[in-house]
Amino acid sequence: MEIITLIENHPGRDKRLAFEHGFSLYIDTGTSKILFDTGQSGDFVENAWYLGVDLSQLTHIVLSHGHYDHSGGLMPLLKAVDITAPLYYGKGYFRGKYRGKLDEDGRARNPRFIGNGFTKEQLVAAGATLMEVDFPVRTIAPNLYLFQHFPLVQGYEPLDQRFRLEDGSVDSFGDEIALGIGTPSGLILISGCAHRGIVNMVSAAIAAVEMPLRGIIGGTHLIHCSPDRLDATITALSALHPQFMAVSHCTGEDNLERLRTAFGESFIMNVTGNRMRL
Template identity: 40%
Template sequence: MELQITTLIENNPSDDGQLLFEHGLSLYIEADEKKILFDTGQSGDFIKNAKALNKNINDLDFCFISHGHYDHSGGFEKLVSEAGKLPTLIAGEEFFKPKYKMADTHGYKFNGNSFDEEFILKNQISLRKVKEEMVYLTEHIMVFHHFMKHTDYEKRNNRFFIKENTKYIPDDFEDEISLGIVTERGLVVIVGCSHVGIVNILKTISENVDIPIYAVIGGTHLIEADEARVQKTVDAFKEMKIQLIAVSHCTGEEGIRLIRQELKEKFLYNNTGRVIQI
């Protein structure tokens, strides 16, 4: 089975400088005779890039949103307004809990989804809330949810909260989901931000499926990590014998530098417009 992943939008510009870019992530995935939109960036500009890259948003089977932050779900309403055929939305069951971030001087700032379940119902969008730890979408495509804590060095940002009634509660990112695609070379894992820790995600997946992880593609949220954490993360990649680390979005310049330095030809910066074929 062939797998093709096209990065529609990401923090950094395309190599030719012709595509739009923004803080966010959106990938167009073609696998197992399915077309999947993985995250929607923050503005909906991924749609313009999709047209430039000859990727048809009307052919989508699924729209997969990794977690409820604006830079991953913000373009969904534009997709709904512009697509003639709406894909099934797949998200964690906790996806619609309102998310906030503690601002330095202005208290709590909303940074969650711009739409709610009423919007989904109004537009007659098929919604699949993932409750299980693992769900098969097809024979070769699966969704992972509820990641266990395996490391003591992957700390979650204590400025992120969810709001329940009138209370702000630390966000443990229970809504976060990742995508797994089985290829001849092994399992390809696609992640949005990895707020729960990229190593926690990969080790949990390894416990659930007896397939070697060949590649990791997406955001690793090492932007706030110190050198010691990045080094332990790289050591975990080596221990799991992962052959391709294609990072995007929230990895951070220092994380990119260290991963590139350590993994050499196994490293790829997955910037806007990049196409990966496996």
Template identity: 40%
Template sequence: MSIKITTLIENQQDNNDTLVNEHGLALFIEFEDKKILFDTGQSGDFIKNAEKLNKDINNLDYVILSHGHYDHSGGFREFTKYSKKNFKLIVGNGFFNEKYKLIEEGYKFNGNSFSEEFIVKNNIAVKYVTEDIFKITDELMVFTNFERSTEFETLNEKFFIKKNEGYILDDFSDEISLGVKYEKGLVVILGCSHIGIVNILKTIMKRTGMPIYCVVGGSHLIEADELRLNKTMEFFKENSISLLRLSHCTGENAIYKLKHEFRKEFIYNNTGNSIEII
């Protein structure tokens, strides 16, 4: 059994400076006979990178969108022009809420480039995950409804949902993560971890009774103060997480600290990077 995860696009450039990069995330996951696209970046440029990397994303089994922010779902509309659309779309409950970010000038739209009507019009099969664990197969699981058990991971007060004529704080109840069963533990793929990476991982461990072997994707430690960052690293150590392949919204300070603290266990998962777990 092997798991292969290729970063099709991410904030940082690829090692050979031949691919397109952007603020966003798109991962291509190959596991057994399944091919999964996890997030689509913001523009659709991940498609060009997939072609250069010789990754066939035209015949996917699933497209999973971790949450309704433009830098994770923005490339989906462009992808539908490219794809044969024989995949199933998996999103969290509330994915199509109108999401905004509070900036100095006011509320700026920060959500999806497509609506539920677009999904219907294009005959795309969709699964809205409402259950705690949605099993794609016995080895592939989608998680949501994460418990908020840490005191140091609080909701970011700049993200909102538009409701009627007003705005309410976004609790990111639409956020989903993917887990892949591996003989040494779970491989967990994250989008942005707005709920808190420790909250997410603790919830997954509690529900599955399984240890976590590898974590891939966005950690949102970019906004973490020293207390939160130290507590997060303590959690990684206490739970003996062997591989950390974080990127996107992790932030320079957290990257520096993680590299120093975990050395071989941590690799920044930039554009074009390939992870193979055998």
């Protein structure tokens, strides 16, 4: 199995590759070829070409949640490549999503649109085959799972009150899905941003498939989190003994260094162009 980071916030060694605030991952299991998220722009498409990835051969496309930095490259992809793979998204994905600044009374002021730049109808018109996900766990191929509806169990992983829907309510990220890959040594969990909490998500996923955790790849949304939350997260994830922690994107630079220290040789800085052979 090979996992390639097509685009991410950080540049890699290959200076031909664009990087941006966003996330896109390619997974080749040997029998399935999955695209997980599409970054902020269409730059990941050219990166894929440089990295030797043929996006026309995709078997599945998974969209983690409806934020621009994970979905912005979808329409450029559909225009550039003849895509026949089904596109999986969580129920609520097409709702209007915003982020504001919290004032003293907890209200989100001056909300800025950060959702998708397209509608469901535009995707269909562009030739996409849409598959809505609305289950705690769904098997999409042998040893490939989509997880959703993660219970908010950990008190230190509350919903971020800055994120709102078009009606002004707090975004609970019910559309958020994660990809799981079952292997003989455990589950690999791939997260876009983990808005519902990385510990909540990992715990629900490994319980659903009754596997130990092998590793985590992707965003954790620990950026701007409190020191207490980071400490609790490290304690909880360390107790699961992951073989690797390949995180980045919305984790935060200082927090990445803390995770590097905590997980030692198991930590992988997952930058643009990174390849993992597992």
